[in-house]
Amino acid sequence: MPAATETTYREALQKSMFEEMDKNADIFLMGEDIGRYEGTFKVTKGFFPKYGTRRVVDTPITEAGFMGIATGAAMAGLRPIVEFMTMSFSILALDQIINHTAKIHYMSNGIVKCPIVIRGPGGAAKQLSAQHSHSLDGWYAHVPGLKVVAPATVQDVYGMLKTAIADDNPVVFYEHPRLYAMKGTLPDHEYSIPFGKAQILKEGKDISLVGYSLMSQINLAAAELLAKDGIDAEVVDIRSLLPLDTETIYRSVRKTHRAVVVYEDWKSGSFGSEIHSRISEDCFDDLDGPVGRVGGLNVPMPYSRVLELEAVTNEHHVVAAVRKLL
Amino acid sequence: MAKQAVKNSTESPAVLEQYYRDMVFLRHFEEKCNLAYRQGKVGGYMHTYIGMEALAVGWLESIKKGYDYVITAYRDHAHALLLGTDPVAVMAELMGRKDGTAGGKGGSMHLFDPERGFYGGWGIVGGHIPLGAGLAFASKYREEDRITLNFMGDGASNQGVVFETLNMAGLWDLPCIFIVENNEFAMGTRLEYHAADPELWKRGIPFDIKSERIDGMDVIQMKNDAQRIVDWVRENQKPYWVEVMTYRYAGHGAADQDRQLYRTKEEEASAWKRDPIKRLEAILLERKILTPETVEAIDAEIIEQVDKIYDAADASPHPDPSEVYDNIYTDMDVEKGH
Numbered sequence: 001m002p003a004a005t006e007t008t009y010r011e012a013l014q015k016s017m018f019e020e021m022d023k024n025a026d027i028f029l030m031g032e033d034i035g036r037y038e039g040t041f042k043v044t045k046g047f048f049p050k051y052g053t054r055r056v057v058d059t060p061i062t063e064a065g066f067m068g069i070a071t072g073a074a075m076a077g078l079r080p081i082v083e084f085m086t087m088s089f090s091i092l093a094l095d096q097i098i099n100h101t102a103k104i105h106y107m108s109n110g111i112v113k114c115p116i117v118i119r120g121p122g123g124a125a126k127q128l129s130a131q132h133s134h135s136l137d138g139w140y141a142h143v144p145g146l147k148v149v150a151p152a153t154v155q156d157v158y159g160m161l162k163t164a165i166a167d168d169n170p171v172v173f174y175e176h177p178r179l180y181a182m183k184g185t186l187p188d189h190e191y192s193i194p195f196g197k198a199q200i201l202k203e204g205k206d207i208s209l210v211g212y213s214l215m216s217q218i219n220l221a222a223a224e225l226l227a228k229d230g231i232d233a234e235v236v237d238i239r240s241l242l243p244l245d246t247e248t249i250y251r252s253v254r255k256t257h258r259a260v261v262v263y264e265d266w267k268s269g270s271f272g273s274e275i276h277s278r279i280s281e282d283c284f285d286d287l288d289g290p291v292g293r294v295g296g297l298n299v300p301m302p303y304s305r306v307l308e309l310e311a312v313t314n315e316h317h318v319v320a321a322v323r324k325l326l
Numbered sequence: 327m328a329k330q331a332v333k334n335s336t337e338s339p340a341v342l343e344q345y346y347r348d349m350v351f352l353r354h355f356e357e358k359c360n361l362a363y364r365q366g367k368v369g370g371y372m373h374t375y376i377g378m379e380a381l382a383v384g385w386l387e388s389i390k391k392g393y394d395y396v397i398t399a400y401r402d403h404a405h406a407l408l409l410g411t412d413p414v415a416v417m418a419e420l421m422g423r424k425d426g427t428a429g430g431k432g433g434s435m436h437l438f439d440p441e442r443g444f445y446g447g448w449g450i451v452g453g454h455i456p457l458g459a460g461l462a463f464a465s466k467y468r469e470e471d472r473i474t475l476n477f478m479g480d481g482a483s484n485q486g487v488v489f490e491t492l493n494m495a496g497l498w499d500l501p502c503i504f505i506v507e508n509n510e511f512a513m514g515t516r517l518e519y520h521a522a523d524p525e526l527w528k529r530g531i532p533f534d535i536k537s538e539r540i541d542g543m544d545v546i547q548m549k550n551d552a553q554r555i556v557d558w559v560r561e562n563q564k565p566y567w568v569e570v571m572t573y574r575y576a577g578h579g580a581a582d583q584d585r586q587l588y589r590t591k592e593e594e595a596s597a598w599k600r601d602p603i604k605r606l607e608a609i610l611l612e613r614k615i616l617t618p619e620t621v622e623a624i625d626a627e628i629i630e631q632v633d634k635i636y637d638a639a640d641a642s643p644h645p646d647p648s649e650v651y652d653n654i655y656t657d658m659d660v661e662k663g664h
Binding site: 109 | 439
């Protein structure tokens with residue numbers, strides 16, 4: 001049996017970055033408070049002492065500016081990993097990411113490459129309120145030229161970050177603040193996980209719960225609750241929003257004939273809505289009922305814990321949606 | 327000023343004639359672009375460099391072409407041409423053709439030629455300024471002595487991201503020259519209506535960046551100043567902020583049909599007296615490097631050259647519709663169909 005170590009999602013990210021930075025001196029980190037301060041969520045703990053100011057670049061609080069500088073460095077062949085303290089702050093850099101980073105390759109008809117990883121936590125942590133909590137992954141997954149992934153497990157966050165760093169295209173790498181402390185077992189050998197491959201986290205025959213990032217863990221919790229009532233839910237973790245592996249999703253839906261799409265983003269106009277519409281469009285003949293949808297409330301994230309819990313999608317919302325369909 | 331510059335100039339007659347030919351070439355190339363636009367061969371937005379030729383010639387003659395990095399906004403034909411990008415490919419790109427620099431995907435505003443150190447060609451005003459600093463970041467990271475020329479218009483100098491970039495360039499000593507091509511207008515808005523302090527040269531100072539204003543209408547002076555600054559930046563590996571005074575004889579873009587909305591005909595006529603081409607021509611005639619006859623011959627030769635470029639570009643086919651999907655990613659396709 002291969003050796004494995006119990007580790008956290010955060011440590012898996014660190015291990016992945018350490019290994020890649022040791023191998024390739026063109027990789028460097030850039031972001032706010034990532035060096036001396038070790039990162040707000042401590043993902044970059046230990047990097048500054050090891051690699052120093054050249055490869056671990058503490059930036060001023062100027063998201064658009066450093067996103068652009070990293071993009072320029074990537075055009076010149078370096079391989080930056082940019083951390084946003086939270087992905088909510090990446091909104092300040094949207095013009096850089098969407099109008100510049102994502103379009104360089106196409107506008108130059110392939111003669112300029114932009115190998116860059118844009119990573120950070122997205123989604124609600126705990127009482128960080130309206131400007132630090134939103135899940136904007138769907139915004140990025142809307143943009144041709146970007147790849148967007150949102151791993152849900154310790155094994156995936158390690159292996160998919162490796163793929164992101166090796167990729168010659170800009171990759172938006174969504175972590176989740178509520179997953180950083182989650183534990184799992186990580187094989188002791190190095191590996192990477194290709195993008196565009198969804199996975200079945202739990203097999204089931206009655207209904208498909210489709211999600212990504214934290215919501216895949218929420219779907220596992222919902223499946224456990226449903227099992228107590230004799231409902232056998234299948235949990236489909238899409239892992240990668242762009243490219244999207246519709247085949248794995250459809251295969252599951254063709255097996256269970258029912259689906260609920262679960263996401264943390266605002267319910268209206270989200271990437272979850274996109275998955276929902278695809279299942280409805282492409283699996284119509286396989287469905288025994290309408291496709292369900294569970295999303296975050298369409299409200300700015302409130303501060304009060306009571307209100308926040310009301311706003312964020314949880315396993316009970318998923319269970320309720322399943323019951324409505326079955 | 328012109329006479330002083332000529333006295334101080336150390337350039338050989340051959341070099342001066344080359345500057346002249348380069349400027350005349352740019353002028354005729356841009357005029358041909360305007361014609362192509364009026365003919366409907368070029369679409370979208372297109373911005374010519376007419377009147378500003380001395381600026382680009384001076385700067386690009388001061389760098390190590392193909393080694394140093396150059397980036398600019400959407401008024402980008404001159405920079406690409408002076409770096410040696412195939413003029414047929416540039417014209418074909420404007421026409422949206424298969425043999426264009428980007429196979430017709432970029433157009434006038436998005437010329438790229440990384441082999442010659444040219445990284446665009448950008449359409450969001452001021453948006454490319456951090457990218458240019460990123461090129462300089464890369465050369466510093468690799469401990470090379472490349473420098474980056476990072477061009478922008480006076481309008482761009484107001485963008486927030488420009489100030490963010492200046493702060494980091496000053497903080498990290500990036501070997502990047504920020505060049506404000508101050509042609510006095512941000513599209514149709516005159517400098518004094520868009521800048522709290524129209525002395526844009528001062529904007530590097532708060533970031534501990536050496537800053538100055540220079541004239542960009544005399545190519546000899548421009549070259550001397552540019553060379554001095556390029557050499558300083560290469561030597562000291564620090565940024566520089568330069569405001570270069572020039573004038574855009576053309577409208578903002580080819581679609582700018584009514585320049586009288588923001589300036590008078592008298593002002594334009596007066597500005598034409600500072601035409602950088604006529605200015606160098608006078609020096610060349612005075613020094614007997616050229617004669618009225620050779621001036622005419624050069625003009626005719628370049629007009630013919632540009633005509634051939636136009637014809638060759640126009641002979642290039644349009645891209646096949648299937649190419650719409652190409653080169654979004656290096657390694658994967660997007661889903662096809664509407």
